[in-house]
Amino acid sequence: VCACVRESVCERERESVCECVREGVLFLSQSPEAACLSAEDISPSSNGPRDDDPDDLFAEATEEVSLDSPERQPILSDGPSPAITPVTPVMISPRVDDEDEEENRDTFDIQISVSDPEKVGDGMNAYMVYKVTTKTSLSIFSRDEVCVKRRFSDFLGLYSKLASKYMHMGYIVPPAPEKSIVGMTKVKVGKEDLSSVEFVEKRRSALERYLLRTVKHPALLKDPDVLQFLESSELPRAVSTQALSGAGILRMVNKAADAVNKMTIKMNESDAWFEEKQQQFENLDVQLRKLHASVESLVCHRKELSVNTASFAKSAAMLGNSEDHTALSRALSQLAEVEEKIDQLHQDQSYADFYLISELLGDYVRLITAVKGVFDQRMKAWAKWQDAQVMLQRKREAEAKLQYANKPDKLQQATDEIREWEGKVQQGERDFEQISKNIRREVGRFEKDRVKDFRVVIIKYLESLVHTQQQLIKYWEAFLPEAKAIA
Amino acid sequence: MTSISEDSDKEKMRSVSVDLNNDASLVIDIPDALCERDKVKFTVHTKTTLSSFQKPEFSVPRQHEDFIWLHDTIVETEEYAGFIIPPAPPKPDFEGPREKMHKLGEGESSMTKEEYAKMKQELEAEYLAVFKKTVQVHEVFLQRLSSHPMFRKDRNFQIFLEYDQDLSVRRKNAKEMFGGFFKNMVKSADEVLISGVKEVDEFFEQEKNFLLDYSIKIKDATAKAEKMTRSHKIADDYNHISGALNNTAADNNTAFKKHLEKCAEVFEKLRKVEDRMASDQELKLTELLRYYTRDIQAAKDLLYRRARALADYENSNKALDKARLKGKDVAQAEENQKQCLQKFDKLSESGKKELTSFKARRVVAFRKNLIEMTELEIKHAKNSVSLLQGSIEILKSN
Numbered sequence A: 001v002c003a004c005v006r007e008s009v010c011e012r013e014r015e016s017v018c019e020c021v022r023e024g025v026l027f028l029s030q031s032p033e034a035a036c037l038s039a040e041d042i043s044p045s046s047n048g049p050r051d052d053d054p055d056d057l058f059a060e061a062t063e064e065v066s067l068d069s070p071e072r073q074p075i076l077s078d079g080p081s082p083a084i085t086p087v088t089p090v091m092i093s094p095r096v097d098d099e100d101e102e103e104n105r106d107t108f109d110i111q112i113s114v115s116d117p118e119k120v121g122d123g124m125n126a127y128m129v130y131k132v133t134t135k136t137s138l139s140i141f142s143r144d145e146v147c148v149k150r151r152f153s154d155f156l157g158l159y160s161k162l163a164s165k166y167m168h169m170g171y172i173v174p175p176a177p178e179k180s181i182v183g184m185t186k187v188k189v190g191k192e193d194l195s196s197v198e199f200v201e202k203r204r205s206a207l208e209r210y211l212l213r214t215v216k217h218p219a220l221l222k223d224p225d226v227l228q229f230l231e232s233s234e235l236p237r238a239v240s241t242q243a244l245s246g247a248g249i250l251r252m253v254n255k256a257a258d259a260v261n262k263m264t265i266k267m268n269e270s271d272a273w274f275e276e277k278q279q280q281f282e283n284l285d286v287q288l289r290k291l292h293a294s295v296e297s298l299v300c301h302r303k304e305l306s307v308n309t310a311s312f313a314k315s316a317a318m319l320g321n322s323e324d325h326t327a328l329s330r331a332l333s334q335l336a337e338v339e340e341k342i343d344q345l346h347q348d349q350s351y352a353d354f355y356l357i358s359e360l361l362g363d364y365v366r367l368i369t370a371v372k373g374v375f376d377q378r379m380k381a382w383a384k385w386q387d388a389q390v391m392l393q394r395k396r397e398a399e400a401k402l403q404y405a406n407k408p409d410k411l412q413q414a415t416d417e418i419r420e421w422e423g424k425v426q427q428g429e430r431d432f433e434q435i436s437k438n439i440r441r442e443v444g445r446f447e448k449d450r451v452k453d454f455r456v457v458i459i460k461y462l463e464s465l466v467h468t469q470q471q472l473i474k475y476w477e478a479f480l481p482e483a484k485a486i487a
Numbered sequence B: 001m002t003s004i005s006e007d008s009d010k011e012k013m014r015s016v017s018v019d020l021n022n023d024a025s026l027v028i029d030i031p032d033a034l035c036e037r038d039k040v041k042f043t044v045h046t047k048t049t050l051s052s053f054q055k056p057e058f059s060v061p062r063q064h065e066d067f068i069w070l071h072d073t074i075v076e077t078e079e080y081a082g083f084i085i086p087p088a089p090p091k092p093d094f095e096g097p098r099e100k101m102h103k104l105g106e107g108e109s110s111m112t113k114e115e116y117a118k119m120k121q122e123l124e125a126e127y128l129a130v131f132k133k134t135v136q137v138h139e140v141f142l143q144r145l146s147s148h149p150m151f152r153k154d155r156n157f158q159i160f161l162e163y164d165q166d167l168s169v170r171r172k173n174a175k176e177m178f179g180g181f182f183k184n185m186v187k188s189a190d191e192v193l194i195s196g197v198k199e200v201d202e203f204f205e206q207e208k209n210f211l212l213d214y215s216i217k218i219k220d221a222t223a224k225a226e227k228m229t230r231s232h233k234i235a236d237d238y239n240h241i242s243g244a245l246n247n248t249a250a251d252n253n254t255a256f257k258k259h260l261e262k263c264a265e266v267f268e269k270l271r272k273v274e275d276r277m278a279s280d281q282e283l284k285l286t287e288l289l290r291y292y293t294r295d296i297q298a299a300k301d302l303l304y305r306r307a308r309a310l311a312d313y314e315n316s317n318k319a320l321d322k323a324r325l326k327g328k329d330v331a332q333a334e335e336n337q338k339q340c341l342q343k344f345d346k347l348s349e350s351g352k353k354e355l356t357s358f359k360a361r362r363v364v365a366f367r368k369n370l371i372e373m374t375e376l377e378i379k380h381a382k383n384s385v386s387l388l389q390g391s392i393e394i395l396k397s398n
Helices: A019-023 A089-095 A098-106 A152-169 A181-189 A194-216 A224-231 A246-262 A272-322 A326-405 A408-484 B003-016 B064-075 B078-082 B095-110 B113-147 B155-162 B174-196 B202-230 B234-251 B254-326 B330-397
Strands: A110-120 A127-136 A145-151 B026-036 B039-048 B057-063
Touching: A110 A194, A127 A152, A127 A194, A127 A224, A145 A152, A145 A224, A152 A194, A152 A224, A152 A326, A152 A408, A181 A194, A194 A224, A194 A326, A272 A326, A272 A408, A272 B202, A272 B234, A326 A408, A326 B330, A408 B254, A408 B330, B026 B113, B039 B064, B039 B113, B039 B155, B057 B064, B057 B155, B064 B113, B064 B155, B078 B254, B078 B330, B095 B113, B113 B155, B113 B234, B113 B254, B202 B254, B202 B330, B234 B254, B254 B330
Parallel strands: none
Antiparallel strands: A110 A127, A127 A145, B026 B039, B039 B057
16 A cells, blocks of 8 residues: 555555656655554654664655565654654645634744754764754643754754645645755864854754744644654654755655646646736745845845954054054044944844845745745646546546446446546545645735735844944944044 | 145145245136046146236146156155155046946846946946046145145146146156156165164154054055945945845735835935945045055155265265375365255255144044044934834834
C-alpha cells in the first residue's frame, strides 16, 4: 500500500504507482495503516525518524515502487511511527473553516522567542543550539511557558513535515530559513569575529520569524508536529536535512509545477479569480525582489558610510592633536568625537534597515514562492481529476468491448474497475474543489497578513529613522557651542 | 559663496594693519562662467578706483590655465619670497558627474521613467555643485591677491585683470614651463633642506615643526573627509526605494496602495534632505580642509624660501672667510654676504608677519565653517524629523 500523502483511498491502489513517486515528491512509509490515519489520531510521539538513518530521504523517491515488491525499502527505519504523518485531505479541511479561523484570531495569544545561541561541539561537527521559549494561554499547549533547545536542522525538519502534509491541500506553509554553508562553516571553525556573530544573529532572528509565522496559521498551530517541536524536550533528530533546505523542499514540491508544465494539458481555468491572483503574485514577486535589492544596497552603503565616518573621526582627532591653536585644537577633537558617535549611529541604522525591512522583504519573496507552489498544487489536483476522467472513459469503453466479447469473469472485473474510477473521479473533483476553496481562504489570509506586516514594519522603520535623526540633532547641538568657543 | 575668503581676508588685513580703504578700491568677482566640454570660461569682473587701471569697471574672459600662469609668475617673483602666496586653484574636475552621466546612460533601460528623470535631475544638480565650487575657488584666489598690499600692485595681476585679448600668448612657452618644472623639483629638495637647517629663531623653529606635522595630518583628514562625503550616497538608494515602492503601489489593492504611495513620497523627500546634508558637509568641511591643505603648502613654501636664503647666507659667510684667507675678491665677497643677510632678514621679518596672520586667518575660517556646517546639519536633521513624524502620523491614522 502506498502511504503516499496524495492518495486518499489507498488500500485500493493496486496497479498504478502513485503519481507522487513518479514525480519524485514522496515520503514513503512502511506501515500501511498509517496511510489513512487522520491527523487527530496521530500521537505526537509518532513523529521523528531515527538518528542513524543515513539514507537520503529523497533518494528512494524516484524509484518505481510496486506495492507488492519485496525490495520496496523502507525509507525510514522500523520505528513505531512514520516520519511523516500522512493526512487525508478530506478529513482535515473541514476542521478549519472560517468561523474557527475568526475565533483563532481573536484568541491568538502565543509568544515565541528564539534566543541564547550556543555552540555545541567542535570543528566541522559543531552546531548551534537555540533556546525556543513559548509563552501562551492556549489550551492545546500543556503548559503556560515552555523552553526547549533546538538546532537548525530541527527547524528544517519541522518545515519538511508541514510542507508534505499541507501544501498539497493548498495551505501556504511558511518556508524555513535558508541554509548557509559559508556562514555556518565560519561559526563551526570558531571564528569569533563580527561576521560570524552577525550571521548567528541573522539566523536567530530568521528562525524566530519563521516560528511566529508558522503558529499564526490556524491549522499549523494545532498540528502535532508543531506542538511537539515547541514543547517536547527531546526531539528526534530530523534525518537527511543535509540534503534538505527550505528552498530544497519547495523545489521538490514545486517539481510538480515542472511536471505540469511539461504536460501539454492546459488547464481550463473556469475561475477568473485564480488567473488574476496568479498574475498578481507574479507581479508582486518581481516588485518585491526589486525593492529587496534596493534595500540591500541601502544597507551596504550605510555600512560603508559608517566605516568612512569612523576613519575620518580618527583623522580629525590626529589633526586636532597637531593643531597648535588651543581652542581650535579642542574643537577639532570634539568634532572627532561627534563623528565617531555618528559613525556608530549609521551602523545602528543600517542594522535597522536590515532587520526591519530587508529581512522582511526576503521572507516575503520566499513566501511568495510558497504561494505560487500552492497554485501549482491546484493545477496538479485538476490534472489528476482529468486523468481520472480519462481513465474512467477508457474503462467504460473496455467494458463495452467486453460485453460484445462475452467474457463474464472479465466483465465483472471491468465493472468493478468502472466503479473504482467513478469513485476516483468524484474524489478528484472534490479534492479539486477543496483545494480551490482552501487557496481562496489562504490567499485572503495571506494578503491580510502581508498588509498588516508591512504596515507595522514601515512605521517601525520610519520611527527608527526619526530616532537616528534626533540623535544627530543631539550630537550636533552639543558640538555647536564648542565650535563657537573657538577664539 | 566667497565665505572662505571674505572674512579671512578681512582678518588678514587687520593683522597686517593695512589701510582698510583699500577694500573698496579693488573689487573682483566672477559673476558667471561658461562650461564648454571640459573647458570652463570664467568671466572676471573688476571694479576699481585705482588709477593704475585704465577703466573703473571691466570684464575679461579667462581660462583655468590663465590663473595658473598668474600664480606661477607670482611664485617666481623674487620680491614676493617673503609672502605666503595664495595657492593656485585646482583644475575644474567634472569627472564625478561625467562618470555618473555615463552610468545613467547605461542603466537607462533598467529604470522606470520617473527614476530616470529623478536621477537626471540629481546629476544636473551635482554638475552644478561642481561648477559652483570651481568658480568659487578661482574667485577666492583672485580676491586674496587683490586684498594683499603687495600682490594687488603686481603688474602681471593687472594684466590678468585688464588685458582684453587672449592671454595664451603671454603664458608659459615650453622653455619657461620647463623652468617652472625644474623649480618644483628643487623645491622638494628643499624639504630636506628645511628640516636639516639649524634654526636659531624660536618662532620659526616652532612654525617649522608645526607646519611639517600639520600638513601631513590635514592632507590625511582631507582625504578621509572626501571619502566620507563621497560615500554619503544614501540619497541614491532612497531614490530607488521610492521608485520601487511606487511600482508596488501601482498593483495593489486601494487601501494599501495609498499607504505605499505615502511611503514612496516620504523616501523621496528624505532623499532631498539627505542630498543637502551630504552636499553641505562637503562644502563646509571637505572644501575647508582641501583649501587649507593647499594654504599650508603655501606657508611651507615660504619656509623653504627662507631656509634657502639662510643657506645662501651661510654659504656667503664661508665664501667670505675663504676670500679673506686667500686675500682675493674680498670686497665682492663682503658685498655678497651683506646682500644675503639682507635678503634673509627681510624674508624672516615678512615671513613672521605672514605666518602669524595665516594662523589667525585659519582659525577664523575653521570656526566659521564648523559653525555653519553644524547649524546646517541641525537644520536638515530637524527637517527630517518633522517630515518623518508627520508621515508616521498619517500612516498610523490610515
